[in-house]
Amino acid sequence: DTVLTQSPALAVSPGERVTISCRASESVSTLMHWYQQKPGQQPTLLIYLASNLESGVPARFSGSGSGTDFTLTIDPVEADDTATYYCQQSWNDPWTFGGGTKLELK
Amino acid sequence: EVQLVESGGGLVQPGRSLKLSCAASGFTFSNYGMAWVRQAPTKGLEWVATISYDGSSTYYRDSVKGRFTISRDNAKSTLYLQMDSLRSEDTATYYCAREDTTVPYFDYWGQGVMVTVSS
Numbered sequence A: 001d002t003v004l005t006q007s008p009a010l011a012v013s014p015g016e017r018v019t020i021s022c023r024a025s026e027s028v029s030t031l032m033h034w035y036q037q038k039p040g041q042q043p044t045l046l047i048y049l050a051s052n053l054e055s056g057v058p059a060r061f062s063g064s065g066s067g068t069d070f071t072l073t074i075d076p077v078e079a080d081d082t083a084t085y086y087c088q089q090s091w092n093d094p095w096t097f098g099g100g101t102k103l104e105l106k
Numbered sequence B: 001e002v003q004l005v006e007s008g009g010g011l012v013q014p015g016r017s018l019k020l021s022c023a024a025s026g027f028t029f030s031n032y033g034m035a036w037v038r039q040a041p042t043k044g045l046e047w048v049a050t051i052s053y054d055g056s057s058t059y060y061r062d063s064v065k066g067r068f069t070i071s072r073d074n075a076k077s078t079l080y081l082q083m084d085s086l087r088s089e090d091t092a093t094y095y096c097a098r099e100d101t102t103v104p105y106f107d108y109w110g111q112g113v114m115v116t117v118s119s
Helices: none
Strands: A004-006 A009-012 A018-024 A032-037 A044-048 A061-066 A069-074 A083-089 A101-105 B003-007 B010-012 B018-025 B034-039 B045-051 B058-060 B068-073 B078-083 B092-099 B106-109 B113-117
Touching: A004 A083, A009 A018, A018 A032, A018 A083, A018 A101, A032 A061, A044 A061, A044 B106, A069 A083, A083 B045, B003 B092, B018 B034, B018 B092, B018 B113, B034 B068, B034 B078, B034 B106, B045 B068, B045 B078, B045 B092, B058 B068
Parallel strands: A009 A101, B010 B113
Antiparallel strands: A004 A018, A018 A069, A032 A044, A032 A083, A061 A069, A083 A101, B003 B018, B018 B078, B034 B045, B034 B092, B045 B058, B068 B078, B092 B106, B092 B113
């Protein structure tokens, strides 16, 4: 299976820029997607195909990368962005998710 | 508005069965592939199974192959997950999710239903 590795946690102050990384154990082309999950809620789609912003998602969110290295950027971070962020690949079977990065606001 | 509402969860003994349902509304159900994704308590997300828009193709993760069956009733706009021979490691919140029509990412998710496998 394709393993997606994310940093477990980050802490930033409101107004700052934060980058969340996701590294794949093998190439996934650009079939990488990002989700936000707030405590007690279901995940929601933020970015699809590495860099495409889902409709209704604030332009503060952006994604980049291809192959094995991907990044989700939030700029500027707001208090409401407190959540766990997951990457997911759909290039290799089975589809896999990263372990999640928990974003905390200082 | 797209809505996905899961039901059928609960506490079940190891080795027993459970069937989850997901009622869809707000979109043309028969046009979309659908999936189940689960999340064990305090853990990350794990894809479980996918079914094509017409039910002709199904895909499973290895750990549930032969035990779980994904199906759909397009006339009722409902997705199902039949879970047999349940194990403690199947304990999780199960989410129903819609797949995009062209690329397999999950653009809408239900609120989830808890399944606990314990004696």
